[in-house]
Amino acid sequence: MEYLLVIVTSYLIGSIPNGLIIGQKFYNVDLRQFGSKNIGATNAYRILGPWPASWVFLTDAIKGIAGVLIGQYIGQTAVAEMFGGMGAIAGHNWSILLGFKGGRGVATGLGVIAMLAPKVTIIVFVIWVIIVCFTRYVSLASIIAAALVPVSMWLLNSRQEFFYFGVLAALFVIIRHRPNIERLLTGTESKIKAGSKTEP
Ligand code: G3P
16 A cells, blocks of 8 residues: 555656746747657757756656655655656656656656666766767667666666666666657657757
8 A cells, every 4th residue: 555655646746747847837838849849858958958958857857856755755665665766757758747648757767766776877877978979869878878777787786676677667768769769760860959949
């Protein structure tokens, strides 16, 4: 029963569409109409620029941190923390407030991983930055970084529960990148560039 409470609470927090709220309230822009049409920090960077993107990233990451803290507080076990993290990522990716649509789960997932496995966070973040710098494809960097989460957890002997979480979280992130994967394969994925709002 406690685990269910953790999952539902963290899912509801994860469902808060920060990118959409920040875009609409402060810039009068619905991110779902522009660029990749994603509500995450990458599309906020692409359409609105670095500052709004930083806020979207930070607030989305906080949802992941909150999910784990909810697990800690209510369930008080590693499994509860993991469920809290999963709930937050699921809420972000399939938000109840957006008709079960949502983002890709990268920033929220990073917030969760930062709480569960800080060393893994540093490793995958550094790899993510290197790939973005070399290719300018954020999606490619996110997909590879997500896949490397369980691998790094395994190499660093993280708790078994967290390793399973890493596998599931990586799957959640990769599944949500399906449109990006299709664009990458057809050579139509856009390279990252700040504040380049295009027509819907
Ligand atoms: O974190 C999301 C990123 O990997 C892709 O974002 O807007 O290019 O679909 P976007």
